[in-house]
Amino acid sequence: xxxxxxxxxxxxxxxxxxxxxxxxxxxxxxxxxxxxxxxxxxxxxxxxxxxxxxxxxxxxxxxxxxxxxxxxxxxxxxxxxxxxxxxxxxxxxxxxxxxxxxxxxxxxxxxxxxxxxxxxxxxxxxxxxxxxxxxxxxxxxxxxxxxxxxxxxxxxxxxxxxxxxxxxxxxxxxxxxxxxxxxxxxxxxxxxxxxxxxxxxxxxxxxxxxxxxxxxxxxxxxxxx
Amino acid sequence: xxxxxxxxxxxxxxxxxxxxxxxxxxxxxxxxxxxxxxxxxxxxxxxxxxxxxxxxxxxxxxxxxxxxxxxxxxxxxxxxxxxxxxxxxxxxxxxxxxxxxxxxxxxxxxxxxxxxxxxxxxxxxxxxxxxxxxxxxxxxxxxxxxxxxxxxxxxxxxxxxxxxxxxxxxxxxxxxxxxxxxxxxxxxxxxxxxxxxxxxxxxxxxxxxxxxxxxxxxxxxxxxxxxxxxxxxxxxxxxxxxxxxxxxxxxxxxxxxxxx
Numbered sequence: 463x464x465x466x467x468x469x470x471x472x473x474x475x476x477x478x479x480x481x482x483x484x485x486x487x488x489x490x491x492x493x494x495x496x497x498x499x500x501x502x503x504x505x506x507x508x509x510x511x512x513x514x515x516x517x518x519x520x521x522x523x524x525x526x527x528x529x530x531x532x533x534x535x536x537x538x539x540x541x542x543x544x545x546x547x548x549x550x551x552x553x554x555x556x557x558x559x560x561x562x563x564x565x566x567x568x569x570x571x572x573x574x575x576x577x578x579x580x581x582x583x584x585x586x587x588x589x590x591x592x593x594x595x596x597x598x599x600x601x602x603x604x605x606x607x608x609x610x611x612x613x614x615x616x617x618x619x620x621x622x623x624x625x626x627x628x629x630x631x632x633x634x635x636x637x638x639x640x641x642x643x644x645x646x647x648x649x650x651x652x653x654x655x656x657x658x659x660x661x662x663x664x665x666x667x668x669x670x671x672x673x674x675x676x677x678x679x680x681x682x683x684x685x686x687x
Numbered sequence: 688x689x690x691x692x693x694x695x696x697x698x699x700x701x702x703x704x705x706x707x708x709x710x711x712x713x714x715x716x717x718x719x720x721x722x723x724x725x726x727x728x729x730x731x732x733x734x735x736x737x738x739x740x741x742x743x744x745x746x747x748x749x750x751x752x753x754x755x756x757x758x759x760x761x762x763x764x765x766x767x768x769x770x771x772x773x774x775x776x777x778x779x780x781x782x783x784x785x786x787x788x789x790x791x792x793x794x795x796x797x798x799x800x801x802x803x804x805x806x807x808x809x810x811x812x813x814x815x816x817x818x819x820x821x822x823x824x825x826x827x828x829x830x831x832x833x834x835x836x837x838x839x840x841x842x843x844x845x846x847x848x849x850x851x852x853x854x855x856x857x858x859x860x861x862x863x864x865x866x867x868x869x870x871x872x873x874x875x876x877x878x879x880x881x882x883x884x885x886x887x888x889x890x891x892x893x894x895x896x897x898x899x900x901x902x903x904x905x906x907x908x909x910x911x912x913x914x915x916x917x918x919x920x921x922x923x924x925x926x927x928x929x930x931x932x933x934x935x936x937x938x939x940x941x942x943x944x945x946x947x
Contacts, residue, residue, distance in 0.1 A: 477808075480780075578689075579887050587688065628689055650763045655761060
């Protein structure tokens with residue numbers, strides 16, 4: 463039996479990890495909760511969840527000594543999955559409170575404009591702008607569960623994987639090299655959400671995410687396998 | 688486009704799902720995790736889980752049941768009943784809830800809403816309002832607390848606005864007059880509140896059939912519709928309700944019925 467890929471779910475006090483732990487375990491990941499840099503040891507992938515505002519989240523990540531390790535993790539081309547706030551943190555900064563965030567994907571997190579209700583709570587359609595294995599086996603018009611008032615406005619459309627409309631259109635999924643991010647909550651999106659997480663586990667387990675990282679630098683590694 | 692949600696409600700007393708009429712005459716309806724899994728498979732968009740047992744020792748039971756329920760249903764779970772502090776909320780979220788519903792405790796101490804939203808984000812804070820139509824010559828609705836046992840001085844629409852200003856991310860509005868009566872939602876109450884707040888409003892109390900769900904959204908301007916007994920007793924399936932909503936032109940999430 464092959465070893466299950468280990469997913470470190472970062473706990474920085476920004477949300478409920480139970481459902482993410484349960485969902486990832488259900489689709490074949492070995493889940494560990496990481497509260498400090500040592501918690502990342504031995505992990506094949508990093509999951510950053512979270513809800514709420516960016517500034518307190520960055521403060522808590524900093525207090526846990528996790529900001530630099532997460533930056534280094536991403537820079538090293540290792541698999542990262544951001545969920546909700548974990549996606550927003552990938553951008554340069556947030557208009558919610560002026561927080562500077564990780565700056566991995568060019569763009570900012572802005573308040574949803576023209577939204578009929580705020581927060582945007584409930585199931586909404588995730589319209590894909592290009593193909594990616596993240597959505598393998600999931601119907602093109604599938605709905606996922608959202609809970610947020612702010613979302614990413616990407617400057618680099620190449621990083622955008624899907625958009626969703628609530629009043630106006632916002633970025634609901636990104637993929638760039640080893641980095642994946644979703645604004646919705648796959649762990650609470652029923653069968654389609656579990657399938658998406660299973661796809662992530664598959665991508666991590668097969669080395670596909672890490673191998674595509676850092677462009678040509680990673681090519682010899684994948685060729686050697 | 689954002690879908691209108693259909694939400695089965697599990698009223699839990701002493702570890703079992705129960706349902707009454709106008710908050711009394713409780714009848715046993717089943718095991719919470721079992722019902723939760725069934726509803727998730729049938730296309731429920733969320734679950735609301737309300738601990739209505741007055742017994743203080745119910746707390747431990749509740750957390751255990753929340754955990755067992757969260758493990759079996761991969762859809763959002765809101766838990767309410769007896770949450771009186773930020774620490775209570777933390778415990779319920781740790782057990783696997785995504786949101787917490789505040790009712791009596793928020794009326795007693797409105798600052799609790801602000802404290803909970805400040806700690807966990809407003810999206811995790813649902814304020815539940817039980818409202819009863821004023822029978823005197825005054826128009827409007829009064830807020831009732833303690834499971835319908837105690838009237839307050841609060842007017843429901845004003846309280847709804849204040850709750851949102853304090854940090855409620857959603858409002859769960861129950862018409863006590865209609866609860867369990869299967870006589871339709873109080874769409875005037877819903878509309879009065881939805882017109883005044885930006886956050887989603889969940890309609891509750893009075894569902895009899897699919898037409899009531901359509902009315903709650905159309906006339907009541909509700910974003911989500913909650914019901915209990917019609918689903919527990921299999922009078923209507925979640926799928927049938929959603930089909931009717933879709934036929935009426937409302938955006939809903941249709942899922943293929945799982946083989947039972």
